[in-house]
Amino acid sequence: MNCHLIPDEKFTDKVINFLLDNYPDGCNYFFIYNEGKKFYEGNYKNVKKVDNILNSENEICEILQKADRIFIHGFGATQIIKFFNKHIKFIDKSVVIMWGGDLYNDHIFLESHNGLCLRLRYSMLLKRRIIKKTPIFMTFTCTDYDRANKWYGANGKRYDCLYPSNLDKNLLNIIKKTPDESCKRILIGNSAMPTNNHLEAFETIKKYAGENIKVFCPLSYGGTTEYVNNVISVGEKIFGDKFIPVLEYMSINEYSQLLADIDIAILAFDRQQATANLEILAYYGAKVYMKKDCALWEHYVERDKCAFYDIDNLKISTFENFCEFSPENKEINRNYFSKIWSNAYLKTLWDEVIVS
Incomplete structure (x- = not known):
């Protein structure tokens, strides 16, 4: 069984529907963390919405323990970084799907503030600890992995990633x-x-x-x-x-x-x-x-x-x-x-x- 952790965004429903339609044997389970957003309105038994990953820690850990593979969609949310630093053991069977902003935004902010942001540097240190241990990455451009390697020490295997297009x-x-x-x-x-x-x-x-x-x-x-x-x-x-x-x-x-x-x-x-x-x-x-x-x-x-x-x-x-x-x-x-x-x-x- 694969467990997906994905934020509630405009495209979330299309990603979930694509995976459920193409892999219909019940092998995919989803936790949607919404951070106050309400884009996803589906009603599947293997899709669970939570307000915050950290507030549903026990329930999520129970599913992750059973999962063969964990898909982390986007790696910029503070709650995701904190969760996997606390439960670093799960990273050994995880796939990190890099979106781009989760790589660039921190560096752009630091450059614009001359590197003076201790809280952000600490967050990047936690992110680096996880990425260095991640065995598999999926990226939307081939060069994103190169940056993950340069900035965060990524050395896992890389695969191309695409989501279903939002285009009608x-x-x-x-x-x-x-x-x-x-x-x-x-x-x-x-x-x-x-x-x-x-x-x-x-x-x-x-x-x-x-x-x-x-x-x-x-x-x-x-x-x-x-x-x-x-x-x-x-x-x-x-x-x-x-x-x-x-x-x-x-x-x-x-x-x-x-x-x-x-x-x-x-x-x-x-x-x-x-x-x-x-x-x-x-x-x-x-x-x-x-x-x-x-x-x-x-x-x-x-x-x-x-x-x-x-x-x-x-x-x-x-x-x-x-x-x-x-x-x-x-x-x-x-x-x-x-x-x-x-x-x-x-x-x-x-x-x-x-x-x-």
């Missing part, structure tokens, strides 16, 4: 790209989080401000009011009325249509983020620019041969080169993401760990 496949089949020959539609980032490096992205393309473009910038969540206002101020100063900040939450249909209509995306992340947005953009034929030293580049371009482009090339790129994107490369990306969205492909990845 039926919706994607209905939505069509709306042609606009009058201008090129450019997307900057995916949210108001500073990790989008908005101002850096603006500098990269400001030489095209005189061209027929519209610059869309999603800013409805993730950043402070001060940060959002500064991004808008700089964006309007450079691009004028061609700059379109997206400040209101959009429905899934509306946001998917916006992404489908984008011609060029500038994703200036230094780390893994916004993969769902990236998938839709690439599927609908947007030309995607990203940094070569971002974890996404090594995973998607160097390993899986997606047709994405290096932001640094824009320093010498004409507007024509900036926009040019061959039908052949569009098809490469569309076929790739169609493949990884399939249930059959997901199951081959999970079989390697669950069935082995």
Whole structure:
């Protein structure tokens, strides 16, 4: 029997349903810790919701004792780190599924505070103690494991991981790209989080401000009011009325249509983020620019041969080169993401760990 510890997030129901549907012999049991969230509304006998892992310690330990393998979905929650430091014996049969933020966020915070945060350093020490003993990792990009090794001493075996996409496949089949020959539609980032490096992205393309473009910038969540206002101020100063900040939450249909209509995306992340947005953009034929030293580049371009482009090339790129994107490369990306969205492909990845 496998026991899964997973937080209550927007995608939790799809992960649980996928595992129950594809491994229906009762071999998977789930503890959902909600931390005040209420996304999951399923009603399965082998799914148990708890407010906090530490408050249900005895019950969880009883199940973990019986489990052949323990899947820890995400490794950033304080309660998870505390629990497994207290019950370190369970790590010998555990699979840690790294989400990305559980690797990057601590280091980003320390860098922004010159390393001065004793509480965080202590938490990272506890995390390192567990990760060094973990025998199996599943990661969403191949480079995340390299960082886990560098920062936390990971030396277990690594497997690829994917969750069922949050994308509505039926919706994607209905939505069509709306042609606009009058201008090129450019997307900057995916949210108001500073990790989008908005101002850096603006500098990269400001030489095209005189061209027929519209610059869309999603800013409805993730950043402070001060940060959002500064991004808008700089964006309007450079691009004028061609700059379109997206400040209101959009429905899934509306946001998917916006992404489908984008011609060029500038994703200036230094780390893994916004993969769902990236998938839709690439599927609908947007030309995607990203940094070569971002974890996404090594995973998607160097390993899986997606047709994405290096932001640094824009320093010498004409507007024509900036926009040019061959039908052949569009098809490469569309076929790739169609493949990884399939249930059959997901199951081959999970079989390697669950069935082995």
